[in-house]
Amino acid sequence: MIPPDQEIYDVEQRIAERRHRVEAVARQSAQAALKTLTSPWVLGGAAVLGFLAASGIQRRHAHRASMSPQEKKAAKVGGIASVAMAAATWLIKAQFGSPAALAQFLVSKVKKQSPQPVRTSPRGDRAVAATRR
Numbered sequence: 001m002i003p004p005d006q007e008i009y010d011v012e013q014r015i016a017e018r019r020h021r022v023e024a025v026a027r028q029s030a031q032a033a034l035k036t037l038t039s040p041w042v043l044g045g046a047a048v049l050g051f052l053a054a055s056g057i058q059r060r061h062a063h064r065a066s067m068s069p070q071e072k073k074a075a076k077v078g079g080i081a082s083v084a085m086a087a088a089t090w091l092i093k094a095q096f097g098s099p100a101a102l103a104q105f106l107v108s109k110v111k112k113q114s115p116q117p118v119r120t121s122p123r124g125d126r127a128v129a130a131t132r133r
Contacts, residue, residue: 043090047083 036042067075089099096102 040090 092099092102096105
């Protein structure tokens with residue numbers, strides 16, 4: 001027979017292991033969901049769904065005052081420009097990390113210098129320096 005103290009210890013160990021596994025699965029699930037939700041296909045699908053919903057609402061209210069052809073063209077150009085800016089911002093963040101890093105890259109290209117490494121944060125640099133000691 002197992003002594004009660006040992007049995008309690010074993011049960012607590014199993015509970016702790018299960019808790020750690022559940023936390024790890026939750027972290028992985030959150031990362032996978034974030035990666036999926038920020039993929040270009042999902043964002044594009046959301047944009048298409050938004051345009052379809054807006055066109056459906058527009059058809060319901062078509063009896064209201066109609067727009068002139070110039071106003072329609074301006075609205076389309078504005079919509080396309082806003083989508084293009086969102087896509088450009090996403091690409092800049094994906095490639096360079098921030099608009100400031102893009103500006104540094106462009107300045108270095110203009111000056112014909114090699115690009116400077118991008119610092120993620122001052123705290124991260126201190127952490128690297130502390131590990132080198």
